[in-house]
Structure formats: structure tokens, C-alpha cells
Amino acid sequence: xxxxxxxxxxxxxxxxxxxxxxxxxxxxxxxxxxxxxxxxxxxxxxxxxxxxxxxxxxxxxxxxxxxxxxxxxxxxxxxxxxxxxxxxxxxxxxxxxxxxxxxxxxxxxxxxx
Amino acid sequence: xxxxxxxxxxxxxxxxxxxxxxxxxxxxxxxxxxxxxxxxxxxxxxxxxxxxxxxxxxxxxxxxxxxxxxxxxxxxxxxxxxxxxxxxxxxxxxxxxxxxxxxxxxxxxxxx
Numbered sequence: 001x002x003x004x005x006x007x008x009x010x011x012x013x014x015x016x017x018x019x020x021x022x023x024x025x026x027x028x029x030x031x032x033x034x035x036x037x038x039x040x041x042x043x044x045x046x047x048x049x050x051x052x053x054x055x056x057x058x059x060x061x062x063x064x065x066x067x068x069x070x071x072x073x074x075x076x077x078x079x080x081x082x083x084x085x086x087x088x089x090x091x092x093x094x095x096x097x098x099x100x101x102x103x104x105x106x107x108x109x110x111x112x113x
Numbered sequence: 114x115x116x117x118x119x120x121x122x123x124x125x126x127x128x129x130x131x132x133x134x135x136x137x138x139x140x141x142x143x144x145x146x147x148x149x150x151x152x153x154x155x156x157x158x159x160x161x162x163x164x165x166x167x168x169x170x171x172x173x174x175x176x177x178x179x180x181x182x183x184x185x186x187x188x189x190x191x192x193x194x195x196x197x198x199x200x201x202x203x204x205x206x207x208x209x210x211x212x213x214x215x216x217x218x219x220x221x222x223x224x225x
Contacts, residue, residue, distance in 0.1 A: 004155075033213075035215075040217070041217060042117075042200070042215040042216050042217040042218060043156070043200070043202075043213075043215040044215075045212055045213065045214070048212070056212075059212075091155060091156075101146070101158050101161060102158070102213065103158070104148075104155035104156045104157070105155055106154065106155050107155055
């Protein structure tokens with residue numbers, strides 16, 4: 001069955017470069033979430049989208065991070081001028097409605113050298 | 114805000130029963146989730162409790178006491194494949210009720 005997909009699965013970049021991470025949610029799911037998971041840490045909420053409403057960006061760690069969701073489906077998380085502390089696994093999740101059970105994608109492992 | 118505590122690591126024997134505890138201090142509460150995460154994989158949903166009591170689902174059960182800010186996940190008849198991290202997550206009841214705040218997870222190792 002079609003679950004949440006993310007690309008790329010792995011991304012290695014140099015400090016200072018910009019990166020884009022993509023998430024395809026489950027078809028029909030109106031809510032989409034981005035999380036970050038660093039080694040030994042819990043999942044850190046970054047941002048969520050609900051339908052066509054303005055996203056809640058309260059979890060974004062700095063203004064280098066931004067995200068958009070086009071047509072209420074695919075989402076892109078962009079990190080500008082990457083820093084080594086941005087290295088983590090970035091997980092995307094979607095749910096049928098806001099706040100319900102979230103289904104996670106496999107994540108993108110970002111390594112900033 | 115939310116503060117969620119769970120043990121970092123646990124070890125148990127195949128066939129045994131293990132209980133993973135989670136305590137939370139929150140400004141609001143609207144439900145508690147348990148997720149399982151195998152190494153290198155995405156978290157998968159196990160259970161959701163919003164009312165006090167025990168929810169049983171096969172070999173896994175989850176308990177909630179809202180007055181105590183306490184939950185546990187009970188795994189019975191442990192199998193080697195149950196070796197994974199178990200994440201406790203609390204849903205806020207405030208304006209951010211969509212948000213889940215996750216604990217750091219409990220890494221469970223099942224030994225033969």
C-alpha cells in the first residue's frame with residue numbers, strides 16, 4: 001500500500017549549502033508534519049500543515065528553515081546555509097485529520113560536513 | 114509545555130513480560146500515544162489512550178492515569194523482533210492540540 005514517502009533517503013552536503021527534503025503524504029491525509037530526530041534525542045516537532053491553512057511554524061529552530069506544501073499534498077522542507085548541527089534524520093508524517101494517529105515516512109538522513 | 118520522561122534502556126528475556134513507563138508534566142493533555150521504532154526505520158503507531166485505564170491489543174497493552182501523569186506500555190510473550198525503541202508522546206489540549214511532544218524513547222533489547 002502507499003504510505004508516506006520521503007526523498008532523498010540520505011543526503012550529504014557541505015556546510016553552508018542549501019538542501020531540500022521532500023515528503024509525499026498518504027493520499028487523502030489533510031495534515032502533514034515535519035519532525036527532526038537527532039542521535040539520542042526524541043523527535044522534535046518542526047512544522048505542521050492542515051489543508052490550505054497557514055502552517056504553524058512555531059517549532060522551526062531558526063529562520064534558515066522553511067517549508068511549503070503545494071496543492072495540499074507534497075511538502076518540501078528547505079534548510080538554507082546548512083550547519084553541522086542540522087545533521088539529523090528528518091521525518092515527515094501525515095494524518096487523516098489534524099491530531100489523529102500519525103503515519104511516518106522512512107525519513108531523510110541529513111549529514112552536514 | 115510538556116516534559117516527558119521514560120527510561121533510556123531496558124533489557125528483557127524472550128518470552129517474558131516487560132513494562133515501559135512514561136511520566137509527563139503538561140500544561141494541557143489530550144491523549145497519549147505509544148510508537149515503536151526499529152533502528153533505522155520510521156516510528157509505527159502502537160496505541161492511543163485518552164481516558165484512564167488499560168487498552169489491550171494483542172500482546173501489547175497500554176495504561177493511562179491522567180491524575181498521576183503516568184502511562185505504561187506492557188509487552189507480553191516477548192519476541193526477538195520486539196527489540197526496538199518505544200516512544201511515548203503526549204498530545205496537547207491547547208491551541209496546539211495537533212502537536213505531539215515525544216519523549217526520548219526507551220531502547221528495549223530482547224535476549225534469548
